[in-house]
Amino acid sequence: MMDKTVNQKAWFLVLPVFLIVAFSAVLPLMTVVNYSVQDTFGNNQFFWNGVGWFKELLDPSSDLGGRFYASLARNLAFSAIILAIEVPLGILVALSMPRDGWRVAACLVILALPLLIPWNVVGTIWQIFGRPDIGLLGYTLNHMGIDYNYVSNEFDAWATVIVMDVWHWTSLVALLCYAGLKSIPDAYYQAAQIDGASRWAVFRAIQLPKLNRVLLIGVLLRFMDSFMIYTEPFVVTGGGPGNSTTFVSIELVKIALGQFDLGKAAALSLVYNIIVLIVCWIFYTVMTNVGVDHTKREGAV
Amino acid sequence: MARIDLVDLAQSYSGNDADPESFALKPISMTWRQGGAYALLGPSGCGKTTLLNLISGIVTPTRGQILFDGKDITPLSTQKRNIAQVFQFPVIYDTMTVGENLAFPLKNRGVPKAQIDARVAEISELLDLTPYLGRKATRLTPDAKQKISLGRGLVRSDVAAVLFDEPLTVIDPALKWELRSKLKALHRALDLTMIYVTHDQTEALTFADTVVVMHDGRVVQSGTPQELFDKPAHTFVGYFIGSPGMxxxxxxxxxxxxxxxxxxxxxxxxxxxxxxxxxxxxxxxxxxxxxxxxxxxxxxxxxxxxxxxxxxxxxxxxxxxxxxxxxxxxxxxxxxxxxxxxxxxxxxxxxxxxxxxxxxx
The missing domain is CATH 2.40.50.140 (Nucleic acid-binding proteins)
Incomplete structure (x- = not known):
């Protein structure tokens, strides 16, 4: 056997990537880390504060901690609600889509439309749509005797933000599920027919298990997106009424740009980031394990 | 269990008015007797799978009738026909255990629990699946999965016929022998009408008492393996069966x-x-x-x-x-x-x- 040649020059090949990542990700992140352990009173003068901001952030009795936990709770509730609506609805839409013919293309285009609209435009559409004075939805609802006003009523504000997100993103789940359904071979349906399976049994025994993986991806995407949501609720409700639709990202922008509390904002964004990373990691682990299950063979019968 | 009669049955995938020569299955009339082991033998594209799918109801015939014990079942759906079919590629329900897979066709038909358990036990015994009944059906080898598919086809005792659509294609040659003789034994043990589609003459000749040779959408000869060998009714049968052919x-x-x-x-x-x-x-x-x-x-x-x-x-x-x-x-x-x-x-x-x-x- 020949010995491997040792040649450290290969590191130079990695250098460009290293530099790009450093400038685009590591350095900005480190700036944030830097802010998170310091305090400033302006004039570019900084004082060491150690983990002070983190302590305050994670202490529910402080003003910062209270706001953080409240917005985090709102954000998790929001994500849970939209997932509970969008996933079943997306599956339902995918199941009722045509299998072939020109109607497939028509359905795909219609479904893709909301996905193509810029987020702040979606916000603006719904902001106007829901206005009681000139908005089609708001005007109609109020004329039907339903007192609907997303500016003053918390429930109405939540309902608007949720319906808007469902309108915007259910298509994504539906398209993913449709792709998943298309990949099921006909033989499965024929076999189920012969086995006398009802529509529900076909769904439970064939379609849902085969949708497993795309659904995981769909849930991951929708969770991350809704957990980091900023633009649409900000445009529609601006976080109000009161703080009722202030999600973590809105809170973060308020602290960083509204109050210019750089230290607090930096600590918050790091914690926010860590939560996102942990959730991603959990999903990634689950997904790769699902993949392993399909390829691993345990002995013959 | 039933006698199956095909009366002037034909199938065209491009409609009834298409040129008769283009029919995937040209009009045939024949009878499959109760309890027989049949093989439908022919090269790819000869219409054998079409014929099978017509019998099971996956495909509705362009013309003609299918009778089970003299009763016309042509308009009935697959579910109502009481037919079992095993496909070329194993179809298993991933989320269920091996036992639940076998019980599925019975459960869907509302068979009492005790009866299901007894039948599943019997079939799994015949297929050597008993030790794996409690195990998830996913993560098994293709031949194990195909055994489960076979089991699901055989588990109903009241079926008119069990149809096999080249079920051993995905199986390793060594296991093919084993499964083939197993099928033969199952046929003897269970007294079911079995129709086995294949393009492999060895499979057809070892499995069936009656081999139906198809060519270009037509049945060219139907007889025992010996008859096909000794007296081919058509030159196609002559050179398709035998190695080397006639x-x-x-x-x-x-x-x-x-x-x-x-x-x-x-x-x-x-x-x-x-x-x-x-x-x-x-x-x-x-x-x-x-x-x-x-x-x-x-x-x-x-x-x-x-x-x-x-x-x-x-x-x-x-x-x-x-x-x-x-x-x-x-x-x-x-x-x-x-x-x-x-x-x-x-x-x-x-x-x-x-x-x-x-x-x-």
Whole structure:
């Protein structure tokens, strides 16, 4: 056997990537880390504060901690609600889509439309749509005797933000599920027919298990997106009424740009980031394990 | 359990008005008796899977009727037909255990729990699946999965027929043998009508008591393996069954003589009044003609190569432009490139336009 040649020059090949990542990700992140352990009173003068901001952030009795936990709770509730609506609805839409013919293309285009609209435009559409004075939805609802006003009523504000997100993103789940359904071979349906399976049994025994993986991806995407949501609720409700639709990202922008509390904002964004990373990691682990299950063979019968 | 009659059944994927020659299945009428083991044998695209799907109801026929015990079930859906079918690729329900997979067809039909358990136990015993009943059906080898598919096909005791659509395609050769004999044994044990579609003659001949050979959307012959071998009704059956297939050589036939390029071969039966414009050929299986040292009374042929199959060797020869195979007797060695051919007169068949002509004694 020949010995491997040792040649450290290969590191130079990695250098460009290293530099790009450093400038685009590591350095900005480190700036944030830097802010998170310091305090400033302006004039570019900084004082060491150690983990002070983190302590305050994670202490529910402080003003910062209270706001953080409240917005985090709102954000998790929001994500849970939209997932509970969008996933079943997306599956339902995918199941009722045509299998072939020109109607497939028509359905795909219609479904893709909301996905193509810029987020702040979606916000603006719904902001106007829901206005009681000139908005089609708001005007109609109020004329039907339903007192609907997303500016003053918390429930109405939540309902608007949720319906808007469902309108915007259910298509994504539906398209993913449709792709998943298309990949099921006909033989499965024929076999189920012969086995006398009802529509529900076909769904439970064939379609849902085969949708497993795309659904995981769909849930991951929708969770991350809704957990980091900023633009649409900000445009529609601006976080109000009161703080009722202030999600973590809105809170973060308020602290960083509204109050210019750089230290607090930096600590918050790091914690926010860590939560996102942990959730991603959990999903990634689950997904790769699902993949392993399909390829691993345990002995013959 | 039922007798299945096909009455003038035909299928065209491009509608009833299409050219009859383009039909995937040309009109056929036949009867499958209760408890029989049938094989539908033919090359890819000959319409055998279409015929199977017509019987199971996955495809609705363009024309004709299907009767189960004399009752017309053509308009009924697959569910109502009471048919079991096993597909080419294993279909298993991933989220269920092996046992639940086997119980699925019974559960869907509302069979009482005790009865389901008894039947699943019986079938899993026959297929050697008992130790795996509690295990998830995913993560098994393809042959184990196909065994589960087979089990689901066999688990219902009241089915009119069990249809197999090339079920052993994905199985390793060694396990193929095992599963094939298992199927044969299952047929004996369970008294179900079984129809087995395959393009593999060994599979068909070992499994079935009646082999139905299909070619180009038509049934060309249906009979026992022995009949197919001894008396192919169609030149297609002759060369499709047997390895190597039957030799088909153009010839002129009159009376008890066949002429190939001036050389006369004696026939056991007499063939008179052969149609003048039909293509006349004679067919003989390579097993019944052997090579010999060239001699004046023998048909001459040029040797191309010799295939040694172990127990038996076949010489691949040429008669003029026609390829021909003949047995090499044990101990005989071919010298030079020319051999003579010795025919067994009782085994020479005469075909007019590819169809067998019965001679008179």
């Amino acid at each position: 030799n088909i050589v153009p010839a002129e036939v009159s009376g008890r003589e066949a002429r190939i390029g001036g050389h006369v071969i004696a026939l056991q039966r007499s063939y008179d009044r052969m149609s003048a414009d039909a293509t006349i050929e004679i067919g003989i299986r390579p097993e019944f003609v052997h090579v010999a040292t060239p001699a004046p009374g023998l048909l001459q042929a040029q040797v191309e190569r010799v295939d040694d199959l172990g127990r038996i060797s076949f010489a691949r020869v040429r008669i003029g432009g026609v390829k021909f195979a003949a047995r090499v007797p044990q101990g005989f060695s071919i010298v030079g490139s020319e051999v003579g051919l010795v025919f067994d007169p009782g085994r020479v068949h005469v075909y007019a336009d590819s169809r067998l002509v019965e001679g008179t004694a």
